Amino acid sequence: MEATAAKLIGAGLAMIGAIGAGLGIGVLAGGAVQGIARNPDAAGTIQTNMILGIAFAEAVAIYCLVVALLLIFAV
Amino acid sequence: MTAHKNHEQTQKSGGFRPGCLGVLVMIALTIFLPRVVPVLQPHVALPADRILDDPLFTIPGLPGDQGAVYLTNTLVTWAIAVFIVLLMGFLVGRRVKQAMARDEYVLTGFTDVFVSFVEVLYNLTESTAGKWTRVIFPYFVTITTLVLVINWMELLPGIDTIGVLTPSHKPGYGYVVKDLGPVAILWEEAEGKGEKGEALVPGGRYGLAAVEEGEPTYEFRPFFRVASTDLNFTLALALVSVIMTQIVGLRALGAHYMEKFFNFRALLRGPMGLLDFAVGLLELISEFSKILSFSFRLFGNIFAGSVLLFVMGALMPPILFGFYGLELFVGLIQAFVFGMLTMVFMAQATQHH
Incomplete structure (x- = not known):
């Protein structure tokens, strides 16, 4: 029983890393919106780059998620 | 022609639409069916389940059980998705050729949607890759379409729910x-x-x-499980993407491409060159980390999505529809991101420093 508890606590702790990705995506989207507000013509390019950047930032959160899922379902 | 026009007008003026009714019936079913049949949370397992207990074939020369290849449920779904993509490409290609032969330049229905989708991707590639568009574009569109079809299969009824x-x-x-x-x-x-x-x-x-x-x-072992919830599939796709990036780079720059990783010429410039050499080695490491991030990003997103649908289906069936919408969006974004990153990395590999 203790092992299961430790696994679940570990999975919860692993997800703390999502904070960084959340902050990163917030900064990214904020910057993109400011850019679009200043230069609406560049909206297309900014959007594409923003999605790329979000994908990179999100990947970090996904690593945490994979670690958490592995802890819950695989170990 | 007139009949077709009339049909279009009746559709535009509202009235009865079978599609809307279907959606309403499905929403009603998600609300009322769980009162009759208990909705259970399926047992979530990371490795794919084997449909047949005996291996399909065995790769000789590997120790122990490692060479055995089993028919897994993700393999079945992958094969179906590949078949769908091939069928789509074949049918749309034939329709476009027929239309061109008859000098018709207005496409209709699914052909129009598919051609517009490919056109958007092509324009994006052209604005990034320039003269290497024709080399890079096939990888972009193939990966995006295959991953999109596979991701959206997650939302079909019967996937993960019919089995032995x-x-x-x-x-x-x-x-x-x-x-x-x-x-x-x-x-x-x-x-x-x-x-x-x-x-x-x-x-x-x-x-x-x-x-x-x-x-x-x-x-319970389901017959079908979405291929991107199997790390083997995403890893294979990531390997294809990263290896082909190197090949496109070598094709574009020849032996100069390797200078990006092993910058021996910088070493001759003295102590500051040493730094440049170290940066080159870091580039090499980042190529390997691309494999990891490609495969984990797709796997993590779609696996987490399917677990979310399982849990929400068992906890609160009536609001499952909202999560279906979310997964529709996530599947599209992840397919697009996988293809787009491949395209951008390939375009970067063709450029001089």
């Missing part, structure tokens, strides 16, 4: 089933007796049930 029941290895664990003649449905999840002999949560409808002595329990 086998008697449980551990007596008292697994699912209790209800026999309905030719088919059986999972009725209760059983956790048997607790470790110290006491029963766990008894008789909970969505929870775990204490199984009576001698009641047969079964394990």
Whole structure:
């Protein structure tokens, strides 16, 4: 029983890393919106780059998620 | 022609639309069906389940069981998705050729949607890759379409829910089933007796049930499971993407491409060149980390999505529709991001520093 508890606590702790990705995506989207507000013509390019950047930032959160899922379902 | 126009007008002026009715019926079913049939959370497992117990074939020369290739449920779904993509490409290509032969330049229906999709991707590639568009574009569109079809298969009924029941290895664990003649449905999840002999949560409808002595329990193995919830598929796709990036780079720059990683010329420039050499080695490491991030990003997103749908389906079936919308969006974004990153990395590999 203790092992299961430790696994679940570990999975919860692993997800703390999502904070960084959340902050990163917030900064990214904020910057993109400011850019679009200043230069609406560049909206297309900014959007594409923003999605790329979000994908990179999100990947970090996904690593945490994979670690958490592995802890819950695989170990 | 006139009949076609009339049909279009009746559709535009509102009135009866079969599609809307279908969606409404499905929403109603998600609300009322769980009152009749218990919705269980499927047992989530990371590795794919084997449909056949015997291996399909064995790769010779590998020690032990490592060479055995099994027919897994993700492999089945992958094959179906590849078939769908090939069929789509073939049919749309034929329709476009027919239309061109008849000098018609207005496409209709699915052909129009598919051609517009490809055109958007082509323009994006052209604005990034320039003269290497024709080399890079096929990888971009193939990866995006295949991953999109595979990701959206997650939302089809029958995926993860139709399968084979086998008697449980551990007596008292697994699912209790209800026999309905030719088919059986999972009725209760059983956790048997607790470790110290006491029963766990008894008789909970969505929870775990204490199984009576001698009641047969079964394990459930679905026939279909989305291929991107199998790390093997995403890893294979990532390897294809990263290896082809190197090949496109070598094709574009020849031996100069390797200078990006092993910058021996910078070493001749003295101590500051040493730094440039180290940066080159870091580039090499980042190529390997691309494999990791490509495969984990797709796998993590789609696996987490399917777990989310399982949990929400068991907890709150009526609001499942919102999560379907979310997964529709996530599947599209992840397919686009996988293809787009491949395209951008390939375009970068063709450029001089």
